[in-house]
Amino acid sequence: MKGNVIVGQSGGPTAAINSSLAGVYRTAKDRGAKKVYGMLHGIQGLMEEKYIDLSEHITNDLDAELLKRTPAAYLGSCRYKLPEIHENREVYEKIFEILDKLDIEAFIYIGGNDSMDTIKKLSDYAIVMGYPTRFIGCPKTIDNDLALTDHTPGYGSAAKYIGTSVKEIIRDSFCLEYSKGLVTIVEIMGRNAGWLTGAAALAKGEDCAGPDLIYLPELTFDLDNFMERIRELLAKKPSVVVAVSEGIHLEDGRYVCELGANVDFVDAFGHKQLTGTAAYLAHYVANEIGCKTRAIELSTLQRSASHCASRVDILEASQVGGAAVKAADEGDNGKMVVLKRISDDPYQCSTEVKDVHKIANDEKLVPREWVNAEGTYVTDEFIAYIKPLIQGDVSPVMVDGIPRHLYKPSH
Amino acid sequence: MKGNVIVGQSGGPTAAINSSLAGVYRTAKDRGAKKVYGMLHGIQGLMEEKYIDLSEHITNDLDAELLKRTPAAYLGSCRYKLPEIHENREVYEKIFEILDKLDIEAFIYIGGNDSMDTIKKLSDYAIVMGYPTRFIGCPKTIDNDLALTDHTPGYGSAAKYIGTSVKEIIRDSFCLEYSKGLVTIVEIMGRNAGWLTGAAALAKGEDCAGPDLIYLPELTFDLDNFMERIRELLAKKPSVVVAVSEGIHLEDGRYVCELGANVDFVDAFGHKQLTGTAAYLAHYVANEIGCKTRAIELSTLQRSASHCASRVDILEASQVGGAAVKAADEGDNGKMVVLKRISDDPYQCSTEVKDVHKIANDEKLVPREWVNAEGTYVTDEFIAYIKPLIQGDVSPVMVDGIPRHLYKPSH
Numbered sequence: 001m002k003g004n005v006i007v008g009q010s011g012g013p014t015a016a017i018n019s020s021l022a023g024v025y026r027t028a029k030d031r032g033a034k035k036v037y038g039m040l041h042g043i044q045g046l047m048e049e050k051y052i053d054l055s056e057h058i059t060n061d062l063d064a065e066l067l068k069r070t071p072a073a074y075l076g077s078c079r080y081k082l083p084e085i086h087e088n089r090e091v092y093e094k095i096f097e098i099l100d101k102l103d104i105e106a107f108i109y110i111g112g113n114d115s116m117d118t119i120k121k122l123s124d125y126a127i128v129m130g131y132p133t134r135f136i137g138c139p140k141t142i143d144n145d146l147a148l149t150d151h152t153p154g155y156g157s158a159a160k161y162i163g164t165s166v167k168e169i170i171r172d173s174f175c176l177e178y179s180k181g182l183v184t185i186v187e188i189m190g191r192n193a194g195w196l197t198g199a200a201a202l203a204k205g206e207d208c209a210g211p212d213l214i215y216l217p218e219l220t221f222d223l224d225n226f227m228e229r230i231r232e233l234l235a236k237k238p239s240v241v242v243a244v245s246e247g248i249h250l251e252d253g254r255y256v257c258e259l260g261a262n263v264d265f266v267d268a269f270g271h272k273q274l275t276g277t278a279a280y281l282a283h284y285v286a287n288e289i290g291c292k293t294r295a296i297e298l299s300t301l302q303r304s305a306s307h308c309a310s311r312v313d314i315l316e317a318s319q320v321g322g323a324a325v326k327a328a329d330e331g332d333n334g335k336m337v338v339l340k341r342i343s344d345d346p347y348q349c350s351t352e353v354k355d356v357h358k359i360a361n362d363e364k365l366v367p368r369e370w371v372n373a374e375g376t377y378v379t380d381e382f383i384a385y386i387k388p389l390i391q392g393d394v395s396p397v398m399v400d401g402i403p404r405h406l407y408k409p410s411h
Numbered sequence: 412m413k414g415n416v417i418v419g420q421s422g423g424p425t426a427a428i429n430s431s432l433a434g435v436y437r438t439a440k441d442r443g444a445k446k447v448y449g450m451l452h453g454i455q456g457l458m459e460e461k462y463i464d465l466s467e468h469i470t471n472d473l474d475a476e477l478l479k480r481t482p483a484a485y486l487g488s489c490r491y492k493l494p495e496i497h498e499n500r501e502v503y504e505k506i507f508e509i510l511d512k513l514d515i516e517a518f519i520y521i522g523g524n525d526s527m528d529t530i531k532k533l534s535d536y537a538i539v540m541g542y543p544t545r546f547i548g549c550p551k552t553i554d555n556d557l558a559l560t561d562h563t564p565g566y567g568s569a570a571k572y573i574g575t576s577v578k579e580i581i582r583d584s585f586c587l588e589y590s591k592g593l594v595t596i597v598e599i600m601g602r603n604a605g606w607l608t609g610a611a612a613l614a615k616g617e618d619c620a621g622p623d624l625i626y627l628p629e630l631t632f633d634l635d636n637f638m639e640r641i642r643e644l645l646a647k648k649p650s651v652v653v654a655v656s657e658g659i660h661l662e663d664g665r666y667v668c669e670l671g672a673n674v675d676f677v678d679a680f681g682h683k684q685l686t687g688t689a690a691y692l693a694h695y696v697a698n699e700i701g702c703k704t705r706a707i708e709l710s711t712l713q714r715s716a717s718h719c720a721s722r723v724d725i726l727e728a729s730q731v732g733g734a735a736v737k738a739a740d741e742g743d744n745g746k747m748v749v750l751k752r753i754s755d756d757p758y759q760c761s762t763e764v765k766d767v768h769k770i771a772n773d774e775k776l777v778p779r780e781w782v783n784a785e786g787t788y789v790t791d792e793f794i795a796y797i798k799p800l801i802q803g804d805v806s807p808v809m810v811d812g813i814p815r816h817l818y819k820p821s822h
Contacts, residue, residue, distance in 0.1 A: 013586040072582040163813050168715040171483040175424040207818035299707045304583040390812035401801035402574050407618035
């Protein structure tokens with residue numbers, strides 16, 4: 001590389017996003033980039049000229065290893081959607097003025113759907129205006145809902161945490177017996193896509209029956225049918241554990257969490273902020289049956305639990321970061337790196353690049369045939385797809401009993 | 412030993428209670444016990460003659476190692492308080508009839524305050540009636556609120572999980588910036604004792620500022636003062652993280668969670684079931700300041716996260732189980748094994764036995780001098796006390812990417 005590289009992180013943080021950052025940094029340095037800049041809080045920070053020189057932060061190999069083990073976005077993230085080019089050219093002029101000043105050859109953006117929209121618009125603008133900077137997207141989202149890629153870095157670690165935690169919750173739920181039984185509802189992230197919720201099935205194995213029911217947001221949720229199944233299960237066993245997506249909704253489109261008294265918030269992308277699905281269902285079951293119920297939200301923990309990361313995921317995240325730099329260096333523009341599964345047994349996965357126009361703003365959902373006919377559990381195909389992604393561990397660097405992260409002074 | 416041993420688990424499950432069970436089993440076998448029985452669901456199950464022969468379940472050393480890594484109560488637990496002897500002698504006659512039939516020499520009960528009450532009553536009855544069975548309590552509670560023992564097995568692992576998770580939450584909370592800031596409230600278990608909530612301070616280190624405020628249930632919570640501090644913090648930093656006990660309450664005695672619309676439940680011991688403290692405070696702050704807020708309950712996860720257990724804790728839990736059998740074998744009765752800290756640097760801890768009459772139904776709270784003058788953080792003494800208890804890891808036995816537990820067919 002002849003110029004410099006700038007990298008940003010965008011959207012919801014994950015346990016693997018910093019491993020992609022480490023991969024970008026390492027490959028950029030290996031390929032001769034003079035400087036590797038990091039945007040602080042993504043494109044939003046960049047527009048305010050907030051960025052750092054990463055080599056001042058990653059000073060040796062141990063720092064790079066710590067970075068891979070540090071959850072959340074080291075550089076800070078943002079949820080900022082660029083205006084359409086014809087609506088506000090000034091924003092683009094400003095961004096390219098900064099990129100020009102920093103002599104940026106490659107602009108790498110690590111993020112999900114909304115972030116790929118940023119890559120699309122910036123690369124379109126660069127091509128139209130004749131700017132030389134190349135824009136490459138690096139997939140990241142625990143939601144695993146990006147099109148064209150077999151899966152997204154960040155998903156495997158979240159899935160491993162969900163499987164592990166749901167198994168521990170199931171173990172716990174059988175300890176105390178209640179006269180009318182115990183129903184535990186575990187609420188898992190994923191507004192429209194059930195990839196994370198389906199990962200609850202990973203709890204199932206020789207030593208654990210797994211959750212009893214799994215409800216994905218792709219299918220309509222029927223409260224009466226749900227109650228019928230709960231009653232049937234309670235007739236057979238003292239403890240019932242149900243995994244539900246935060247985004248499950250009724251046939252009329254209302255989210256289950258809206259049925260309670262929760263306030264609705266809408267974020268910058270117009271997405272409804274969901275909360276309280278498990279709490280609502282737990283109260284509902286308790287009222288209807290009179291049994292003991294428990295609502296557990298895996299919350300932020302499922303996306304930030306680096307201490308329980310998947311080795312496959314952390315390695316792939318780093319590889320994808322490196323592949324993004326390589327693609328830019330080799331002349332690609334307006335592309336996103338994707339993971340392509342070559343083989344399931346043994347699991348093998350390589351990287352490719354795909355046109356970001358085919359990815360941005362598109363959402364990959366769990367296929368209907370990967371959910372059973374009743375809509376109450378994922379199939380063996382789903383589990384076979386996900387199993388390779390949670391393999392192996394990344395031992396945290398423990399200092400005084402607690403995992404060490406790479407420190408950034410402002411945090 | 413000439414007779415048999417029976418062991419039960421009682422009260423809330425933990426990540427270490429099965430390590431105590433493994434310690435009981437191993438020492439009982441080593442000392443020549445012919446049979447080691449396990450009560451299913453504690454004394455409540457025993458009264459219905461529900462028990463198993465543990466040697467049919469722990470068939471080799473690997474089983475014993477898996478048992479130490481299995482969260483929750485392997486035998487099942489109960490929350491059953493024995494009646495006073497003079498109120499209902501039949502219950503006692505029934506229990507002793509079963510013990511006599513099984514030729515029980517030592518009765519080991521692994522549990523917390525309420526469970527030690529069971530040991531007290533049964534040993535009193537045995538002495539008065541001239542029964543030879545000896546009754547020994549084995550401390551267990553994540554709450555760390557048992558008197559006379561330096562700490563309780565189960566606490567260290569929960570503390571390690573809390574410190575690790577709070578650190579990950581703090582990292583996550585700095586990623587996205589909100590115009591009016593973000594306030595995250597983390598709700599931690601501990602109805603009356605703040606030992607677990609104080610463990611949030613373990614997140615603090617060279618690489619992390621730790622939570623901004625920590626509120627224990629031992630001190631009165633002042634909502635106005637809390638709001639003032641939140642405003643001060645938000646003026647200085649974009650993200651504020653607060654750890655609160657589920658049991659914080661106002662000066663008039665009302666729990667913070669009662670201020671919302673939550674329904675109150677009362678358990679078998681007359682304890683109020685608490686829920687929703689973080690949710691209430693998060694809504695309150697959002698309404699008052701208009702900033703983004705987030706409520707996170709560590710919930711059941713904090714007591715069942717074997718995948719993040721402390722090695723010191725798991726080893727001590729096993730040692731305490733062994734010491735209970737040894738005490739019974741050597742003629743002790745109506746005692747509880749306690750941990751006695753011999754030295755802080757290096758950390759050394761041994762076991763002793765203490766009269767259970769001095770322990771049962773008593774609650775050890777965090778001393779006032781281990782909380783700062785303002786009541787908003789634990790002191791360095793608190794952290795020095797807790798640090799040795801979270802050291803070292805117990806690698807889970809990973810099978811196909813998920814921790815393996817010791818399987819019990821009925822679960």
